[in-house]
Amino acid sequence: HTALSIDAGRHSVLLRDLSGTEQWMSYDRLVIATGAESRAPKLQGLGLPGVFPLRWVPDSIAVREFIEQYKPERAVIVGGGYIGLEMVDAFLLRGLAVTIVDHNPTLLKTVEAPLGERIAEELTGHGVKVVTQADVQRIERHGAGLHVVGRGVSLEADLVLVGVGVAPSVDLAIAAGIETGVRGAIRVNRLMETNLPNIYAAGDCVETWHRILQRPTYLPLGTTAHKQGRVAGENAVTEGEPRLFEGSLGTQVVQILGLVVTRTGLLTEEARQAGCDPLTVGYATWDHKVYYPGATTMQIRLTADRHTGKLLGGQILGRRGAEISKRVDILATALFHGMSVEALNDLDLSYTPPLSSP
């Protein structure tokens, strides 16, 4: 069924089934979880054969079928975010020559420049061409292939993957009189209630309470959607003590070839904009005791507030297998409890030479 409209006064939703039949369904409580939709970048040639967005499963199937049918040799990826970086791996596995183009000075702007530079090194080491500070303006047909053109970029390609942004899907909610807030997402309180009685909302369509900033943000992430959905669902079906959404720290991780890159909390500039006085220290260290075979280096960046001493955020980059993802989760758990950097020393963490340091 597709939800066509919400009549909050009559506590009803108009649904249409696959045969086209419409009917009103009444509710006691309603949870809106309409998610987000793709927002295509402003560049010409998006409709050309061989040019693909990637957000939905059908997009990925289309890319795979194109590869199998036309055997492209050169792929250009426009956008150095999570999806673009993950697709590098997929294209290399298919034997394509890959170029990744980004308009920022370093890749993956969700982490700071020193980590972005290490990502570029990793890609280059796998034969990937990395083009930064380039604005792709259009994609053109060029003989049997494609031409990716813009400021600082001119590339031949057989296949172009274009990173797309997301925006909350809120038409249904707005038509029902539900208010929106940050980035046009549905405004919710920490009970995941909208402004209309008995209507909850959760996931990529809503604002996300940020635990450190203590204000709503827009952070459409899978884990956040899970937690918000659980809170909305519990509150919708329970009459007892309401459950609060405890907030997001923006914890994120991505695997890029042999690297894992992760962050939680605020970057330095985000902390500054939030009125903190951040100090960020970056350093490299071994993932485990170097006398035990197989030790690799990690890059760690910790951000704290100079005045309060409180941890504000952390970023870690290291080799796959070095438990990078769960290392940041220790920081995320510390951030959840507002720990100071000094107090991190007091945690009783596991230690064995092949896996860690005391």
Added chain:
Amino acid sequence: HTALSIDAGRHSVLLRDLSGTEQWMSYDRLVIATGAESRAPKLQGLGLPGVFPLRWVPDSIAVREFIEQYKPERAVIVGGGYIGLEMVDAFLLRGLAVTIVDHNPTLLKTVEAPLGERIAEELTGHGVKVVTQADVQRIERHGAGLHVVGRGVSLEADLVLVGVGVAPSVDLAIAAGIETGVRGAIRVNRLMETNLPNIYAAGDCVETWHRILQRPTYLPLGTTAHKQGRVAGENAVTEGEPRLFEGSLGTQVVQILGLVVTRTGLLTEEARQAGCDPLTVGYATWDHKVYYPGATTMQIRLTADRHTGKLLGGQILGRRGAEISKRVDILATALFHGMSVEALNDLDLSYTPPLSSP
């Protein structure tokens, strides 16, 4: 220099250097860090050639030299604790046929039976013979080799490694009038002060404050020694706000062939003995999204108090590379803050399909 005695009244320590010269050295503050010593098990034949303990570096060198010189083919390990299990790996790498013998019903009694059983499966899968509920009573010469004999055990061997216990090294402290407590370890408060003024102690020679039990225990672990040493050192040299040792959770991890086994907090029985009303739930789950290649299963056991809902402990067993060690550290950080099991759902942990689940 070797410390021969402490004269607390004169604030001096008697030292002897390598040439045998003795002299008194005065102190303002003293930190005792004499560590622990091996305690050999009660069994006959420990002095036979080919029978080795393993606690110190010279022990390991002796084992290696014996292997290189005599090319033993059959190793028997007496004791299924951390050292014994780690040595299985080392002996297999050297090409020896390995048998491990333990007197408990399952291996590695620092975790509960279902995990010990999985460890035995892993060892068996690597061709190791596992003998449990056996009491080794003596080791005898037997032709050119050795014979390991006891209740439930009769094994031929060319090399026998005997697990040894540890006991705090406290002779120096006791002679100086310093009090001891749990398991004969030096009694300290949470400032790491002994009963004598200006004398601190830290590491394997002292009692360890347990954060959940809220009482001293004896838990000689490397990470604990680090933290206690830092607290003792800071308090010994600083006149300002004293630093408290925040306590141990008994967090431990060991790598056994392709497995990682880890725990933090209390086991079910430990929680019961501490007056809690524990409920332990064990389950198996994937380390990451199963649609992404390479997913492996983990065994997780969580223990909580039925009345308070508070997390009391966790045990995890999984494949190397599945970030097992740092997963338990999330639980250790949660335990540090006295979180309830329910509240674990609120943590904002990292998620990406190749490494985790939302």
